[in-house]
Amino acid sequence: PLLKPSCRDATSGFNDTTKELLRSKKCCPPASKKYPERRYKIDEITGPTRTRKPIHNNPECVKKYMDALTIMRGLPDDDPRSFTNQAKIHCAYCNGSYMQNGQEIQIHNSWLFFPFHRWYLFFYERILGDLIEDPHFALPYWNWDNPNGGMVTPQLFVNEMFVNEENGKSEPNSLFDEYRNPGHLGSGLIDLDYQGQDRTDGFDQKEIHLATMNRQMMRNAFDATSFFGGKYVAGNEPIQRGDNVVGSVEAGCHTAVHRWMGKPDPLRNGEDMGNFYSAGYDPLFYVHHANVDRMWTLWKEMGGKEPDDIDWGNASYVFYDEKQEPVRVFNRDCADLTNLKYNYKESPTPWTERPP
Numbered sequence: 060p061l062l063k064p065s066c067r068d069a070t071s072g073f074n075d076t077t078k079e080l081l082r083s084k085k086c087c088p089p090a091s092k093k094y095p096e097r098r099y100k101i102d103e104i105t106g107p108t109r110t111r112k113p114i115h116n117n118p119e120c121v122k123k124y125m126d127a128l129t130i131m132r133g134l135p136d137d138d139p140r141s142f143t144n145q146a147k148i149h150c151a152y153c154n155g156s157y158m159q160n161g162q163e164i165q166i167h168n169s170w171l172f173f174p175f176h177r178w179y180l181f182f183y184e185r186i187l188g189d190l191i192e193d194p195h196f197a198l199p200y201w202n203w204d205n206p207n208g209g210m211v212t213p214q215l216f217v218n219e220m221f222v223n224e225e226n227g228k229s230e231p232n233s234l235f236d237e238y239r240n241p242g243h244l245g246s247g248l249i250d251l252d253y254q255g256q257d258r259t260d261g262f263d264q265k266e267i268h269l270a271t272m273n274r275q276m277m278r279n280a281f282d283a284t285s286f287f288g289g290k291y292v293a294g295n296e297p298i299q300r301g302d303n304v305v306g307s308v309e310a311g312c313h314t315a316v317h318r319w320m321g322k323p324d325p326l327r328n329g330e331d332m333g334n335f336y337s338a339g340y341d342p343l344f345y346v347h348h349a350n351v352d353r354m355w356t357l358w359k360e361m362g363g364k365e366p367d368d369i370d371w372g373n374a375s376y377v378f379y380d381e382k383q384e385p386v387r388v389f390n391r392d393c394a395d396l397t398n399l400k401y402n403y404k405e406s407p408t409p410w411t412e413r414p415p
């Protein structure tokens with residue numbers, strides 16, 4: 060039997076309640092007239108296969124994302140496809156907003172991490188494609204695992220305005236977000252082992268980078284638990300960092316990029332990228348997570364397998380699809396990308412050759 064979730068204002072994940080919140084705690088999606096939600100069938104996924112490409116040498120993909128996002132940002136608040144409502148999904152599933160049988164749901168720090176985010180991006184991408192009427196639309200992925208080009212904040216995201224080539228006018232850039240670390244928007248190389256402090260000189264950032272990737276994708280990711288994270292099922296207390304095995308990528312480079320990008324301000328909460336409740340408000344979140352999702356496919360290509368526990372396959376989430384209909388999706392249906400009709404264009408993975 061499926062447990063019915065209920066939703067309330069976000070309650071957890073704010074380290075210090077005296078700090079000012081820059082985003083709303085009201086994370087529940089707009090109510091649907093269609094309840095209960097329908098079960099999503101993967102054979103209803105129609106259309107061509109979308110190919111996600113690396114962000115750094117595909118400006119035309121980024122441009123499409125920008126155009127689609129401009130439309131998405133313009134949707135009204137009662138539309139579940141609006142950018143704000145899409146951003147709130149992350150908060151709802153991560154900050155004690157969704158409840159199941161009186162217990163809060165937390166999709167981080169466990170084996171729910173990869174499949175939840177895969178489905179989240181899946182619908183986000185389909186909604187964007189639908190808004191620009193492009194069935195081929197695919198999110199670009201921020202290939203931060205490649206030190207040749209991928210290690211800086213993607214250029215098209217950093218400026219508040221951009222010049223529209225068609226009319227020569229300066230227009231607001233939909234990919235911009237004001238709550239980012241201003242020191243990390245230029246040519247500074249990303250630190251995949253970021254601990255909250257910029258390193259001082261004398262480090263070879265690229266070497267640290269390759270070693271980190273190698274460790275998290277190979278040496279420390281030797282089975283389903285070490286890669287995906289530990290078991291978490293209905294009835295368990297929400298898992299906090301430290302209570303469980305957290306998957307190597309989730310705990311490592313994934314979190315490092317979040318913290319590296321969020322705005323450091325002792326009076327705030329790391330908004331946007333540095334906090335669960337606000338991360339979805341940064342358009343970079345989705346291209347970052349496209350690369351995290353790509354790590355799953357790369358790990359699988361190297362021989363890895365999803366958890367074979369039936370409880371993993373049966374775990375499910377509810378999202379709105381591109382037709383604004385609530386649908387329930389299952390982990391077991393997202394393991395094979397051919398069913399989901401998207402894939403990743405290859406890009407170099409020099410860390411496979413580098414011992415940790």
Ligand code: C2O
Binds near residue numbers: 149167313317
């Ligand atoms: Cu749901 Cu990158 O976190």
